[in-house]
Amino acid sequence: MKMKFTALVAAGMVAAAPAMADLVIPNLSYRTGPYAAGGTPYADGFNDYFTLLNERDGGIGGEKVQVPECETAYNTEKGVECYEATKGNGALVYNPLSTGITYQLIPKVSADHISLYTPGYGRTSAANGKVFEWVFNYPANYWDGASVAITYLLEQNGGSLEGKKIALVYHNSAYGKEPIRTLTDLAKKHGFELTEIPVDHPGQEQKSQWLQIRREKPDYVLMWGWGVMNQVAVQEAANIKFPMENFIGIWWSGSENDVVPAGDGANGYKSLAMHGTGMDYPVYTDMKKYVLDAGKASGAGDQVGSVLYSRGMYAAMVIAEAARKAQEIAGTPAINATQMRDGFENLEITEARMVELGLPNFGQPFAATCADHGGPGAAMVQQWDATTKKWTLVTGFIAPDMEVLDPLVAEDSAAYAKEAGITERCN
Amino acid sequence: MFYREAGDFKTSYREDSQTFPIKFDRWRFWAVLALAYGVVPIFINDYWANAVFVPFLIYSIAAIGLNILVGYAGQVSLGTGGFMAVGAYACYKLMTAFPEVSIFVHVLLAGGVTAAVGVLFGLPSLRIKGFYLAVATLAAQFFLVWLFNKVPWFYNYSASGQITAPSRQVIGFFVTGAQTTAVSKYLFCLVMLTIVAVLARNLTRGTVGRKWMAIRDMDIAAEIIGVNPLTTKMTAFMVSSFFIGIAGALFFAVYLGAAEVGEAFGIQKSFLILFMVIIGGLGSIFGSFAGAAFLVLLPVLLKNVLVGSLGWPTDLAAHIELMIVGGLIVVFLIAEPHGLAQLWRLTKEKLRLWPFPH
Numbered sequence: 001m002k003m004k005f006t007a008l009v010a011a012g013m014v015a016a017a018p019a020m021a022d023l024v025i026p027n028l029s030y031r032t033g034p035y036a037a038g039g040t041p042y043a044d045g046f047n048d049y050f051t052l053l054n055e056r057d058g059g060i061g062g063e064k065v066q067v068p069e070c071e072t073a074y075n076t077e078k079g080v081e082c083y084e085a086t087k088g089n090g091a092l093v094y095n096p097l098s099t100g101i102t103y104q105l106i107p108k109v110s111a112d113h114i115s116l117y118t119p120g121y122g123r124t125s126a127a128n129g130k131v132f133e134w135v136f137n138y139p140a141n142y143w144d145g146a147s148v149a150i151t152y153l154l155e156q157n158g159g160s161l162e163g164k165k166i167a168l169v170y171h172n173s174a175y176g177k178e179p180i181r182t183l184t185d186l187a188k189k190h191g192f193e194l195t196e197i198p199v200d201h202p203g204q205e206q207k208s209q210w211l212q213i214r215r216e217k218p219d220y221v222l223m224w225g226w227g228v229m230n231q232v233a234v235q236e237a238a239n240i241k242f243p244m245e246n247f248i249g250i251w252w253s254g255s256e257n258d259v260v261p262a263g264d265g266a267n268g269y270k271s272l273a274m275h276g277t278g279m280d281y282p283v284y285t286d287m288k289k290y291v292l293d294a295g296k297a298s299g300a301g302d303q304v305g306s307v308l309y310s311r312g313m314y315a316a317m318v319i320a321e322a323a324r325k326a327q328e329i330a331g332t333p334a335i336n337a338t339q340m341r342d343g344f345e346n347l348e349i350t351e352a353r354m355v356e357l358g359l360p361n362f363g364q365p366f367a368a369t370c371a372d373h374g375g376p377g378a379a380m381v382q383q384w385d386a387t388t389k390k391w392t393l394v395t396g397f398i399a400p401d402m403e404v405l406d407p408l409v410a411e412d413s414a415a416y417a418k419e420a421g422i423t424e425r426c427n
Numbered sequence: 428m429f430y431r432e433a434g435d436f437k438t439s440y441r442e443d444s445q446t447f448p449i450k451f452d453r454w455r456f457w458a459v460l461a462l463a464y465g466v467v468p469i470f471i472n473d474y475w476a477n478a479v480f481v482p483f484l485i486y487s488i489a490a491i492g493l494n495i496l497v498g499y500a501g502q503v504s505l506g507t508g509g510f511m512a513v514g515a516y517a518c519y520k521l522m523t524a525f526p527e528v529s530i531f532v533h534v535l536l537a538g539g540v541t542a543a544v545g546v547l548f549g550l551p552s553l554r555i556k557g558f559y560l561a562v563a564t565l566a567a568q569f570f571l572v573w574l575f576n577k578v579p580w581f582y583n584y585s586a587s588g589q590i591t592a593p594s595r596q597v598i599g600f601f602v603t604g605a606q607t608t609a610v611s612k613y614l615f616c617l618v619m620l621t622i623v624a625v626l627a628r629n630l631t632r633g634t635v636g637r638k639w640m641a642i643r644d645m646d647i648a649a650e651i652i653g654v655n656p657l658t659t660k661m662t663a664f665m666v667s668s669f670f671i672g673i674a675g676a677l678f679f680a681v682y683l684g685a686a687e688v689g690e691a692f693g694i695q696k697s698f699l700i701l702f703m704v705i706i707g708g709l710g711s712i713f714g715s716f717a718g719a720a721f722l723v724l725l726p727v728l729l730k731n732v733l734v735g736s737l738g739w740p741t742d743l744a745a746h747i748e749l750m751i752v753g754g755l756i757v758v759f760l761i762a763e764p765h766g767l768a769q770l771w772r773l774t775k776e777k778l779r780l781w782p783f784p785h
Contacts, residue, residue, distance in 0.1 A: 031742030040742070071730075071741035076683060076690060081478040081727065088474060103589045103685045111605035123587070172576060174587035174687050181586045198576070201689050299740075412586055419523075419593055420604075 022064040023323060023335070025050065026086035028072050028079060028096040031299070034202035035074040035227035037257040038308055040299060042097055043069065045312025047298035048291050052283075053320060055290040060323045061333040074227070076100045083108065092323070092340040093117050095315055099175035107420065109134045114337045115344050117322075119315050120145075120251055120274055124178055125412035127374025129345070130424040132413065136344045138318075138375025139366045140274045140400075142224075143408060145250050146179035147400035148272060148379045149222055150186045152248070155398075161192040167218035169209060169225065169233060172198035176224045179250075181412075183222075185404050203229025210236040223249040230258035238265025245270060251379065254391070255307040259384045267386035270394070272379045275314050275363040277391055279305040283313075283358030307391065314363060321357075322347045345370060364397050370426035374409070377402075430778040446628055463617055468610045476609035477682070483723045484616040485677045490703040490715035491627050492670030497701070498709035499631055500663035501643025502552050506564035508696035509571035510668050512688050513541045514675025516581050519590045522603075522680065523583060530595040530602055530680065534619065537676035538669040544571075545668020552660050556646070568697055575688040589687050592680040603680045612681055619677060623670050628712050630666060639663050640710070706756060708768025717767035725752055 029043030030036060050065045059065050068089070070082035079101035083094065093115040096102055102122035109116045116135045118126070124143045126135035140148075154161055168183060170176030180196060187194040195218060197209045203225065210233075213221060221242065225233055230253045237247050245268040249258070254271025284305070291297055292304060303309045326335045326343025335343070348367040354360060366375040378397035385392055417424065430451045437443040447453045471480065489511060496502050518537035522530065548567040552560050575581050582590050594604025600611040630636050638659045641649035650656055679686045686692070699722060707718025726748055733744035763769050777784075 029741065031740075032745040036742075069734075069741045071734075071745045073745065076685075076687070077482070080683065084474040084477040088472075099587070100589075100687050100690055103587070103591065103687075104683060107591070107605035107684055125586075172689055174589045177588045178586065201693065299742075415585075419591065421594070 022066045023060060023092055024066045024068065024086075024090045025093055025319060026082070026089075026091050027067050027069045028082045028086075028094060028098075028101065029069055030072050030074045030097070032071060033073040033075070033227075034204075034229075037231070038227055038252065038255065039074065039097060041255070041257075041303035041306050041308035042312035042315075044297070044299040044301070044303045045309035045314075046095070046316045047312075048287065048304070048309075049313045049316035049320070051291050051296050051298070052287055055294065055296065056286055060320055061327040063327075063333045065320075065323075072096065072098065072101060074098050074100075076104050080104060087112060087114060090336070092335070092337050093319055093344075095119075095319065097121065099123070099178065100173060103174055106132070106135055113341075115341045117315065117319060117344065119318065120311070121175065125409045125416065127372070128409050128413035129369070129371050129373035130413070130426050131417045131422055132373060133425060134341060136368065136373045138368055138373060139349075139364055140251075140377040140379055141374055142175075142178040142250070143182040143405050144374075144377030144400040145272050145379060146182040146222075147186065147405055148377075148381075148398045149248050149250075150183070150190065151398050151401060152381050152395065153220055154190065161190045164192040164220065165195065165216065165218040166192050166220045166222060167195040167197055167213055167216070169197045169199060169206075169213075169221060169223045171203060171225055171229055172200045175226060175252075179222075179224055182405065182408060185408065186401070189404060199225070199229055199233070202227060204232055206232050206236050210240050210242075213237075213242065214240045219246065221247045223247070223253050225249065225253045225258075230255075231261045234259055234266050234269055235262045237269075238262050244268035245383070248272070248381070251311075254382060256389070256391075257306075257308075259386070260389065264386045266384055269384045270381055271384075271391075273307070273382040273391070273393065274379045275310060276359075276361060276393070277305070277307045277310050277382075281359050281362060286358065310362075317357060317359065318347070318349065321349060321353070344368065345373075377405075428782060430775070430781070432779075444632075446632065460621075464614075468614060471609045471613055473609045476613050478727055479724060480613050481616050481682050483719055484613070484620045485674050485682055486700065486703060486719040486723050487716050488616075488620050488623050488677065489671050489674035489700050490707060490719045491623055491712060492667045492674060493700050494704045494707075494709065494711070494715045495627060495631070495639070495670065496663055496667035497704055498711065498714070499636060499643065500639040500660065500667075502549070502660060502663060503557065503561040504564040504667075505561050505694070505697045505701065506548060506567035506571070507671055507700045508692040508694060509568040510541050510545055510671045511675030511678060511696060512571050512575055512692035513544045513668075514538060514672030515679035515686055515692065516575055516590065516688070517541065517672065518676035518680050519583075519592065520581065522593060522595060526593070526595070529597055531597050531615075533595075534673055534676045534680070538672035541672025541675065542665045542669040545664045545671070546661050549661060549664030549668075552664065553657060565694075565697075568694055572688050572692060587687075589685055590679065591685040595680075603684070605684070607681070616677055616681060619673060623673065624712060627666075627670065631712070635662060635666075643710075702756070706759060706766055708766030711766070711768035713771055714766050714768030717771070721755075721767065722752070725755070 027046050030039035047067055050067045054064055072079040072082050095117050099121050102118050105116055118137045120140055122137050124141045126132040126137050183194050199206055199209055247269055249271035251272045251274050259266035259269055322343040325347050326339045327333050329342050330339040345368055350365050364378050377400045380393050380397055381395045382391040383394045435450050493507050496504050514537045517540035518533055521533040521536055551563040582588050592603045594601055601607045602611050602615040638654045641654050642659050703718035703722050706721055708714025729748045733739045734741055
């Protein structure tokens, strides 16, 4: 039995290996399982941007971009398989859109010398480039998000959260647990009381959590949710008549898919946003012409312009810019993974460049350095309007409290460096 | 013709009671070992190791462990994922607390810790059986996952609750951590599997195994003929958990390198391994291998064929893959309710008569 399967797997493998050429940027996506609602638009945005570059500009610096897709179902075992299956084809960078898979890949990419780009997710302390040579998570990370949310609440309350009660509803995984350390420190600094309420994977059942919220009556609820958990939480919050304007999600809990199912009940729900949303950007003129109308859109093509589509596109845009930078440094368009890393480390995205790319006022400008792989970390707050079915930005970019975050990042990355036996770079 | 007892004379009791009484089987056994130890390591690369061989070897260990409990001793368990988590976390704590001790020892010790926990959760089996026991072990599954999520000591107070395996060596070769080569990973798991499989095969052939099977077939009758249900059931839980603990430790330390208890060792894992045992064949060591191969290799194969060769969209392929695997499970169980191992047994019967079936 075993032999026969092995032979068949071998046959499949031989046929599966794509041609070696071009710039290979694998897309470890998930379009199935309880997290597909988030994974699908992101993967579409990611693919479509590279299709646009290929169709309009003939790739990056004249090199076509290949984006082989691999389904992970947000599952770490499949993530590992996808990584191993794609890395042999000259992969330049990975963007797995899963904190769990990111943790798994950090040691692997460091040994294989391939970059890992995790915008807005992954291991927060990877912002410290002195320890994490191959990992980049600009422009913002979870701890930035936690701090931005608290800063926003401080502004709302005239600068003081003394005696307030804030509950954190989180996905009981590495992803959801990430902000706890920051929030605990911020609670100490600002004198609010933090209640941690875990929700287990996949999060379809949250009655007891929201019963607890109804009983304890926190002033604010923060949420670190993903996939089906978001929709359920928003619905449950509406059911217990929790004031929605006091319910703030991280940027992964702020897409259309999360609020539409709750209908009018979701009106007023807020979430963080690390970039703009919608089709009002000039880039969509070209996107329509070269990709959508040409029938080359990824997936069903029905997610264009949504929050997570925009984020996938944003990630693709940053990777493309890093590749451009890498080509510039290396002096050749056919870059390898090591040169790609140099591109990431020397990347600078200015507002002027964003305008050139057709994305004015879309994201924050940032510049990476050898030590700083984390970017400025600012984020905006957006609010859902259930009647027009639109997210509206209610603030500009809010900067996180680096005074609290810097020591935390230093501490956590130092712990990793010690465990993994890494000596600091950039000195 | 060549597969037969006739002409293979045994002149001692020792020879008469050996594992493979037929010469052809013995040759086959050594051929498989030679292939696994001699040929595969030459050709293995990262993809083959991480996507095919290492998960297959580790799941085989877990399936053998569960097969001892469910197939040989007749005690249904849904706590496999939880016990694997015990193995993984025990291994992690040992690796970080005693970095100078060999990982080989740590994996065995992790198995030992799991054996102790398994016995503890096996105690209800003295009072309850069948579905009720399944529910009691299900409680173990949920309790253990909750425990490893709740108590920060188990994950060394890391910010995310993830455990990450530090780099460790066996006789100078890395077997955990990022520098590990495909060959050392594969060989380490293979050695463990060989030890486990030989041990399991011989345990089930001896007194211990016969007692397990007596309890499985009819516990009251077994008790009357002098089989002690307490020690028998407890040894079954102990040996089974020991193997599952080893599988959990390898799964975390060698295969994944980092793990999160709810995701890696959730209830799905318990079911997956139970399915391996059922599809492979209850009460058969070969069945454990066959079941593990079926459920680990088939999805990888289908994915490569559908996405790689046929170029289907990944989401469609993922859904079709679930349907094909599910459909095949149903077909196999209808065609052969005793699992893949029974197919092998039938093949052997036919081989004995071949080429003159009448």
